[in-house]
Amino acid sequence: MKSFSPFSRYSVPMPLWMQGAVEMLITALISFGAVFVLLLAVWLNNGFDSVDIAALSRLSVHLWLLIHGVPLHLSQAFGPAAPHGLMTFIPLGLSIAPVLLCFRAGRRLARASYEGEFFIPVGAGAATYSLLSAGAFAYASAEHNPLSLLAAALIPLGFVLTGLIWGGYYEARSLARMVGVDTAEQISRMSQYSRWAGSYAWAVVRASAVAVVAFVAGGALLLFASIMVNWARIVSIYQSLHAGAVGDFAVTMLQLGYIPNMVMHSMAWSTGSGLSFGAGTNVGLAHSTVQALPLFPSVGAIPQNLGFIGYGALIVPVGAGFLAGLWFLREGEDHFDEWVALKIRVRALSLPVSAIGLGALVGVFTGFVSFILGWLSSGSLGAGPFTEIGPHPAKFAMYTMILVGAGTAAGNMISRLFVSDSSRELSRFADEKPAVSERVNAYFGFGAHKTRDAARQDSAADSHESRTDNPRPKTRRSWALFGDESDTDSRPSANDEPVTGGQPAGKAASTGEEVPEQDSKAAATVEDAVAEPSAEPKKKLFEVDYSAHDAAETTEVIEPVRDEEAGESGDQNHPHSSPMAAMNRILGRHKDKGHHKN
Incomplete structure (x- = not known):
């Protein structure tokens, strides 16, 4: 786009590394400014007692680092009167803001980069963001522990790189172009069997993405239904707080920040792996063991002792796998089923083998994603018995792998009842296996x-x-x-x-x-x-x-x-x-x- 600035004819193009540093500097300032403005609004309405503007700025830094995944020391953030605990329960809803800002920066850097040069500004921008995070932690913390500084510098890079690579891929539409690899040339050197295997693997990955999206949507529906059923209990907790208009606004904003966490908790609950809301508590499908809970309104939506009806929630992960199996069949890349049909002529045997193999692969991918989501959505409040909140990541991943895999296999087999079977025609198109030297x-x-x-x-x-x-x-x-x-x-x-x-x-x-x-x-x-x-x-x-x-x-x-x-x-x-x-x-x-x- 042509610039009409009087200084444009005398300007020098900005190097890529400098543009990446500037973009991430602007991103960090915007995200920190949003947190500081919210806390400033609460402070101006006398929401904090005996807190000056310097203490408010340090609290803003700690909360800004918390939404990037850095553990929060309660005594350093809220003063010596606060418990000496470590808060690791990340509000993922607030973490979306820096990820989206990095997504915008990644798109801009992708437009400014040639093929194969995208990671030059990304590396410079990530280094800049890391230095800013470490400097902010050093300013807000009284103790300058080297390990804490290193954690503050490295942990935010997970959210930053996710947003940058996502934005670059959205703009370039190809990871190979971002790296500078000629995918067409690499594929042309492969044999047809390798291309079929690659197409099948990529289709399995996309089917797993379909299962994850459907699983998240089902968890959101379960959370909405639970809130509607237990609405009276949630309102009573609001009334018992006596926080006033400003306090209710702050509590509501904090709950909105934890909505993604609650969605993932609903997903884990639907698999039967259970949840924890403090030491010695467990929330299952049929029975729940819950002790004293914090006065947090959304906690009132926790289901309690549903009995046999609670097992109906298993339809969420199984249904997600069923949709993945149906999508995979419509994609038309089931080359493993074609190979099995050529090896095993009895269709009643070859179809279950290929469907179970597909279910196992989709279950493994979905279980891996569930482990990451469960690990991100769980944590500790750092005070009292609330040191374990959320699902157990390993247990959540194992249950998800079994249920989603079974649903995928069932969906792939049942959906074939509505599609004509063409396995008998495979022998007409089966080529003779080439020689090893030719391959x-x-x-x-x-x-x-x-x-x-x-x-x-x-x-x-x-x-x-x-x-x-x-x-x-x-x-x-x-x-x-x-x-x-x-x-x-x-x-x-x-x-x-x-x-x-x-x-x-x-x-x-x-x-x-x-x-x-x-x-x-x-x-x-x-x-x-x-x-x-x-x-x-x-x-x-x-x-x-x-x-x-x-x-x-x-x-x-x-x-x-x-x-x-x-x-x-x-x-x-x-x-x-x-x-x-x-x-x-x-x-x-x-x-x-x-x-x-x-």
Whole structure:
């Protein structure tokens, strides 16, 4: 975009590393300013007793570091009167703000970078953000522990890099372009089997993403239903606080910050792995053991002793897996099922094997994501018995892996009832396994294209020689469809000599009519197709070689034709019957009629 600033003609382009540093400096100032303004509004309404502006700024720094995942020392943030505990319960709803700001910065840096240069400003920006976090912690903390400074410098980078890479990918639409790797060149060196395996793996990853999104949506619905059912209890907790308008506003904002945590808690509860709200407490599907809870309004939504009805929540993870299995079938990349169907001819055995394999892979990926979500959503308040809040990450991941995997396998198998089974057609398209030397050459790019072209030409030559030496009776050339108007079809009998260009074909055995001479253009077309191809430059991926396709078409399988005038019926179950063959027959008959009229 053209700049109309009077200084634009004298300005110097900013280096990428400097632009990354400036972007992250602005991002840090905006996120910290939002936290400081919220606390300042509470402080101006006398929300904090005996707190000056300097103490308010230090409290803002501690809360800003907390939303980045840095543990909060209560005594350093709230004064010596506060408990000497360590708060690790992160409000993930507030952590979304710096991630979105980093997402914006990542998009801007991606626009300013060439291919392969994206991580130059990202590295400079991450280093700048790390230094700012360490400096802010040193300002707000009375104790300058080196380990605490290191944690304050490194922990925020997880949120920062997530936002930056997300923004860069959103703008570039390719991780390979961000790194500077030519994906098309790498894929072109792989064999077709490796490409199928890669397509299957990428489809499994996307199916796992579908399962995670559906699982999160189900957890949000469970949380909403629990809040609606226990609304009276939540209102009573609000009234018992007596915090006033300002206090109620602060409590509400804090609860909004913990909504993502509560959604993940609902997800863990739906799997049956249970929750903890303090030492010695457990919240399960059927029974709950809950002691004294903090006066936090959203705690009133915790389900208690639902009995057998609570097991109905298992439909959330199982349903998420079912949707993933249905999506995977519609994606059409189930190459593992095709391979199993070729190895195990009994479909009743091959289908469960492939479905269970898919469920295991999706379950592992979803369980890994659940472990990360459970670890982020759990923590400690650092005061009293509330040192364990949230799900147990390992238990949550194990239960999720089993339930989502079972749902995926069931969804993949049940959805096939509404789709026609094409496994019987796989043997028609199954190619012979290539030699090891050819696969190695294709992987490293040593004459891979030449090997494939030579093999294609050799097969065409062999097919042409066999058909020239042993002609089949009552046949019609499939390449007659691609010839000009002078091309005609031959119908030699079993007793006649082989038909060659310019040679008479004799009389047909069925009708006794004179068959026209074979045009020499068809033989020339076949000879050109069999000729040795000249050296061609290496082609890019997805560039179609139409010359090889035409050469293969000229020597395709000769389609059998049944003469209707002789009273013979066509073979409907012939393996080479196709719409193209039917069109050849129709055009062939029209050509014959026109020839006899002349």
